[in-house]
Amino acid sequence: MRFRSLGFHYFRNLADSMVPTDAEHVVLVGNNGQGKTNFLEALYVLCYGSSFRASNAKDMCRHGKREFSLSAIVALDDGTNQQILFRFGEGKREIRIDGKEIRDRRDLIYNVPCIVFSHDDIEFIRGTPESKRKFFDQTMSMYDPLFFDDLRRYRSVLRQRNAAIKDGYASLIPVYDVQLAKLGMAIQKRRAEEVVKFNELFVKLYQAVSQTDERMYIAYKPSWGDCTTEEEARDKLSRTLERDLRMQTTASGIHRDQFIVMQDTANFASSGSTGQMRLASLIFRIAQVHSYRKNTGKEPILLVDDVLLELDIRKRGLFLSLLEGYSQAFFTFLPEETYFSKVSGQDGLTYAVEDGTFQVP
Amino acid sequence: MTSLEQLAKQLTRLPGIGPKSASRLAYHLIKSDPQYNKQLAELIASIQDLVFPCPICGSFTETDPCPVCADPNRDRSVLCVVEQPQDVVTIAASGAYDGLFHVLGGALSPLEGIGPDKLDFARLLQRIEKESFHEVIIATNPTEEGDTTAMYLRHLLKGKKLTISRLASGLPIGGDLEYADRLTLARSLRGRVDFAD
Numbered sequence: 309m310r311f312r313s314l315g316f317h318y319f320r321n322l323a324d325s326m327v328p329t330d331a332e333h334v335v336l337v338g339n340n341g342q343g344k345t346n347f348l349e350a351l352y353v354l355c356y357g358s359s360f361r362a363s364n365a366k367d368m369c370r371h372g373k374r375e376f377s378l379s380a381i382v383a384l385d386d387g388t389n390q391q392i393l394f395r396f397g398e399g400k401r402e403i404r405i406d407g408k409e410i411r412d413r414r415d416l417i418y419n420v421p422c423i424v425f426s427h428d429d430i431e432f433i434r435g436t437p438e439s440k441r442k443f444f445d446q447t448m449s450m451y452d453p454l455f456f457d458d459l460r461r462y463r464s465v466l467r468q469r470n471a472a473i474k475d476g477y478a479s480l481i482p483v484y485d486v487q488l489a490k491l492g493m494a495i496q497k498r499r500a501e502e503v504v505k506f507n508e509l510f511v512k513l514y515q516a517v518s519q520t521d522e523r524m525y526i527a528y529k530p531s532w533g534d535c536t537t538e539e540e541a542r543d544k545l546s547r548t549l550e551r552d553l554r555m556q557t558t559a560s561g562i563h564r565d566q567f568i569v570m571q572d573t574a575n576f577a578s579s580g581s582t583g584q585m586r587l588a589s590l591i592f593r594i595a596q597v598h599s600y601r602k603n604t605g606k607e608p609i610l611l612v613d614d615v616l617l618e619l620d621i622r623k624r625g626l627f628l629s630l631l632e633g634y635s636q637a638f639f640t641f642l643p644e645e646t647y648f649s650k651v652s653g654q655d656g657l658t659y660a661v662e663d664g665t666f667q668v669p
Numbered sequence: 670m671t672s673l674e675q676l677a678k679q680l681t682r683l684p685g686i687g688p689k690s691a692s693r694l695a696y697h698l699i700k701s702d703p704q705y706n707k708q709l710a711e712l713i714a715s716i717q718d719l720v721f722p723c724p725i726c727g728s729f730t731e732t733d734p735c736p737v738c739a740d741p742n743r744d745r746s747v748l749c750v751v752e753q754p755q756d757v758v759t760i761a762a763s764g765a766y767d768g769l770f771h772v773l774g775g776a777l778s779p780l781e782g783i784g785p786d787k788l789d790f791a792r793l794l795q796r797i798e799k800e801s802f803h804e805v806i807i808a809t810n811p812t813e814e815g816d817t818t819a820m821y822l823r824h825l826l827k828g829k830k831l832t833i834s835r836l837a838s839g840l841p842i843g844g845d846l847e848y849a850d851r852l853t854l855a856r857s858l859r860g861r862v863d864f865a866d
Contacts, residue, residue, distance in 0.1 A: 398688075414852065418851070453851045453852040453855060454852065454855040454856070457852055457855075457856075461813055464813045465813055465817075467780055468778060468779055468780055468813070468814075468817065471779035472784075474779075475782070475784065477779050477784040477785065479821075480779065480785065480817070480821060482824070483777075483820045483821045483824060484817065486820060487813070487816065487817065
């Protein structure tokens with residue numbers, strides 16, 4: 309699977325154009341603020357229908373505009389081409405695959421899988437419990453639609469339960485407890501299984517790139533850790549209802565689960581250096597690539613945004629050697645960076661990015 | 670604002686009609702047969718007087734009680750509970766059901782301010798007390814809100830001598846497994862039914 313071309317209209321600072329991308333490696337070179345990350349963002353929006361950095365589609369319009377559109381031709385694994393179109397205007401977004409409108413994001417996210425490596429990934433290591441849950445939920449959702457759907461339903465039931473607590477609909481709470489317990493325990497079980505599989509990869513990858521024998525792993529601490537069945541989770545919810553009513557929110561459940569990155573017996577978020585955490589976050593993403601390929605047999609598209617800059621030459625080489633099993637990869641670099649032969653080899657395309665335009669140097 | 674713009678603006682208030690469709694409809698009406706426009710306007714003006722909710726089941730009707738509630742040939746031992754009046758039409762049109770109906774008027778959603786007090790549970794329970802149903806079929810939508818409503822109703826009916834059932838969900842009839850989306854298939858597997866002799 310590969311993006312053959314990418315087109316923009318009124319999208320951020322990028323000039324209205326159609327840029328050919330039909331190569332295994334596409335390299336974007338330019339100074340900061342020229343549009344490299346915007347290019348990656350456009351690809352991401354076409355894969356998932358939302359941005360990895362803007363929470364509001366309106367923010368992606370060019371300055372002074374109130375609409376934008378993106379389009380791409382994707383070469384599928386079966387040899388056919390697919391057209392993806394994303395249009396935003398009048399506060400609404402419209403997504404079409406080969407002219408057919410996609411109404412549920414669920415039908416888009418399994419279409420072209422991509423994985424983005426960005427600076428913000430360090431939040432998976434040192435950030436809030438929510439950002440860590442986000443990483444693991446994303447990893448599993450990428451290959452398991454049932455998990456994704458359970459998670460979506462859980463969130464929806466949770467919002468209803470919280471609204472019932474606030475509005476005094478006490479008679480509905482036991483009904484929500486049954487649903488939360490059922491969905492929550494299914495999610496908890498899957499998260500626990502995923503962490504075991506993830507650790508097998510993560511421990512080895514970290515040791516290989518850091519060239520140490522440090523044992524780094526994830527400790528999963530579920531909010532309902534003392535429950536093994538739906539009934540136990542339901543009992544727990546009803547036992548703690550008084551506290552929930554007092555706090556006006558549901559205080560336990562898988563939305564409070566914790567994933568703690570451990571360095572032997574210490575919490576890595578407080579013991580690790582920024583460099584170590586940066587490296588660990590890159591390895592999180594590599595593990596995500598491995599996990600996706602192992603579970604689906606398919607190769608994702610990678611968007612690697614400026615993250616190599618922070619690694620020394622040796623680590624950069626090790627990182628790139630572990631980065632494998634993708635169908636296409638996009639990299640961004642600063643002009644003074646010496647990038648590696650892998651991407652400037654036979655099946656590579658390089659663009660100089662300046663003020664939103666893309667030129668072959 | 671011109672009369673044309675005013676008409677288009679009013680049309681955008683209808684569900685599924687955006688500004689472009691509204692403008693197309695407004696231009697279409699200008700060019701239409703005046704007789705047609707008059708009939709349409711009269712029908713729109715009188716529809717709320719002509720059609721009202723059936724005082725027994727809550728579905729829309731022009732007679733009191735509605736034709737379904739009044740039909741002596743229908744099976745009066747089965748009651749099908751639905752969210753909206755339109756659902757009655759859909760299920761009746763399937764030809765597979767000849768019992769009675771009850772319309773709740775929506776699904777439970779505290780987020781949208783819809784609690785049990787906003788739906789017609791009270792009259793439903795009265796009907797179940799007075800009439801002699803053997804089975805209640807809960808036909809709320811297969812959404813989270815529909816599931817919640819179904820579970821709440823099951824809770825209300827606990828202890829009554831009734832068979833309570835819920836519509837099955839899963840793979841479409843006549844479709845190849847090959848073409849089912851992954852989620853539908855995964856859910857169907859999870860909700861598989863016993864097939865033993």
